[in-house]
Amino acid sequence: MDRFLIDGGRPLEGRVTIGGAKNAALPAMAAALLTDKRVVLHNIPRVRDILTMRSLLDEMGADSALKHEREGNRLVIQARKIPDQTAPYELVKQMRASVLVLGPLVARFGHARVSLPGGCAIGARPINLHLKGLEKLGATVSIEHGYVEARVDRLMAGQIHFDSVTVTGTENIMMAAALADGTTLLENCAIEPEVEDLAALLLKMGADIEGAGTSAIRIRGVGRLHGAEHTVIPDRIEAGTFLVGAAITGGHLVLDRIEPRNLTAVVAKLAEAGVEINVVETASDSTQSHALEVRGRPPYRAADVVTQEYPGFPTDMQAQYMALATQAAGSSVITETIFENRFLHALELARMGADIAVDGRRAVVRGPVRLSGANVQASDLRASASLVLAGLAAEGESLVDRVYHIDRGYERIEEKLTRVGAKIRRISES
Ligand code: EPU
Numbered sequence: 281m282d283r284f285l286i287d288g289g290r291p292l293e294g295r296v297t298i299g300g301a302k303n304a305a306l307p308a309m310a311a312a313l314l315t316d317k318r319v320v321l322h323n324i325p326r327v328r329d330i331l332t333m334r335s336l337l338d339e340m341g342a343d344s345a346l347k348h349e350r351e352g353n354r355l356v357i358q359a360r361k362i363p364d365q366t367a368p369y370e371l372v373k374q375m376r377a378s379v380l381v382l383g384p385l386v387a388r389f390g391h392a393r394v395s396l397p398g399g400c401a402i403g404a405r406p407i408n409l410h411l412k413g414l415e416k417l418g419a420t421v422s423i424e425h426g427y428v429e430a431r432v433d434r435l436m437a438g439q440i441h442f443d444s445v446t447v448t449g450t451e452n453i454m455m456a457a458a459l460a461d462g463t464t465l466l467e468n469c470a471i472e473p474e475v476e477d478l479a480a481l482l483l484k485m486g487a488d489i490e491g492a493g494t495s496a497i498r499i500r501g502v503g504r505l506h507g508a509e510h511t512v513i514p515d516r517i518e519a520g521t522f523l524v525g526a527a528i529t530g531g532h533l534v535l536d537r538i539e540p541r542n543l544t545a546v547v548a549k550l551a552e553a554g555v556e557i558n559v560v561e562t563a564s565d566s567t568q569s570h571a572l573e574v575r576g577r578p579p580y581r582a583a584d585v586v587t588q589e590y591p592g593f594p595t596d597m598q599a600q601y602m603a604l605a606t607q608a609a610g611s612s613v614i615t616e617t618i619f620e621n622r623f624l625h626a627l628e629l630a631r632m633g634a635d636i637a638v639d640g641r642r643a644v645v646r647g648p649v650r651l652s653g654a655n656v657q658a659s660d661l662r663a664s665a666s667l668v669l670a671g672l673a674a675e676g677e678s679l680v681d682r683v684y685h686i687d688r689g690y691e692r693i694e695e696k697l698t699r700v701g702a703k704i705r706r707i708s709e710s
Pocket of ligand 1 (some may be wrong): 303306376377407408409445446448449470595596618662689
């Protein structure tokens with residue numbers, strides 16, 4: 281297992297190019313199962329979850345070719361035949377987003393067998409709403425030997441009101457309904473930019489979808505979908521993580537290739553705490569060439585955060601914000617409303633000197649404190665980002681263990697950080 285050795289206390293200075301959004305790329309890859317034609321995806325980040333999804337598609341019988349180039353990061357997927365419509369436990373346990381293949385498989389082949397994802401460090405994360413949605417579209421769903429087995433002759437349109445907002449649930453059912461017979465209405469949908477980006481790809485593939493990016497989506501099913509080419513949106517969470525990186529180290533960064541509209545809650549909260557952030561460039565024609573300039577001058581002001589569905593403050597930025605809150609004067613109250621156990625980083629941050637009291641879904645961070653380097657352990661993807669950020673700001677050396685978590689969702693983060701002045705080194709077991 282790899283670890284990061286960080287010698288903290290150096291401001292981050294320079295430019296960082298933000299990669300494509302992992303959480304937009306994963307559903308886009310699953311969508312390629314909806315057609316036997318080629319789907320070409322650009323701006324695919326070089327992260328482990330993408331490789332896991334690729335293994336899953338290839339294992340089922342798809343052909344994929346991944347080329348990481350200076351420009352492009354292109355992935356071509358062609359799911360001509362999928363002889364085995366099974367997502368095995370070995371892959372699903374590595375990545376819960378594997379469940380995104382369920383909707384496309386049932387829609388195109390009338391059958392899917394997908395391992396139930398087990399427990400997760402950050403919460404129970406059931407998939408009952410995905411299954412309920414598929415049943416509403418006429419599929420027969422059963423659970424056998426730890427696998428979800430879904431069958432149908434052809435999916436029929438339905439009216440589905442999600443009991444609560446679910447991102448991948450919305451995506452799964454939207455993909456399924458794209459090939460269903462009739463017009464499906466989805467209500468109480470997730471309005472995350474990643475859902476809208478998936479709909480943009482599906483439209484290019486010939487789907488008939490209205491309202492993605494709002495809470496009501498209407499999908500008129502079509503007989504078949506065709507190939508398409510699509511560039512996934514920039515990763516708003518990677519961007520947010522680097523914003524905190526500049527802030528917490530008192531640095532100055534320009535983040536290239538971002539979409540500021542998708543970052544408004546994060547930028548507003550950081551600004552409230554006293555971080556200076558400006559949009560410095562706008563593109564002539566492409567939204568992806570916006571840049572954000574961030575200047576950090578700690579200490580900051582305490583500012584409370586409540587995680588919410590988009591457009592609220594994202595749960596995927598909560599851990600990173602907690603690291604920053606240790607450098608703010610006063611008490612910052614952080615309330616996590618999306619996942620029931622997403623504070624595992626708090627105890628690790630405390631080992632670096634943070635003053636954090638956790639009570640259920642609320643954490644109170646008192647600052648500013650002087651962080652000091654320590655050995656800490658990552659528990660999940662965003663928690664590991666938080667520990668790296670704290671390590672960058674801390675005095676002395678930190679050793680962050682289990683960085684495979686961070687590799688799931690950040691593209692070579694130690695290289696990107698090194699280029700902007702951090703002293704961070706990967707130590708491989710081998
Ligand atoms: N939920 C249910 N039943 C369901 C589905 C969800 O009760 O059938 C609950 C969950 O347990 C959770 C809440 O609803 O309490 C929201 O979960 P959601 O389904 O929206 O999460 P997700 O789709 O599994 C995606 C991202 C996560 C991100 C969440 C919330 C992908 C691949 N993953 O997960 O990303 O935290 O939405 O925004 O899009 C990450 O990148 O680190 C990450 C965890």
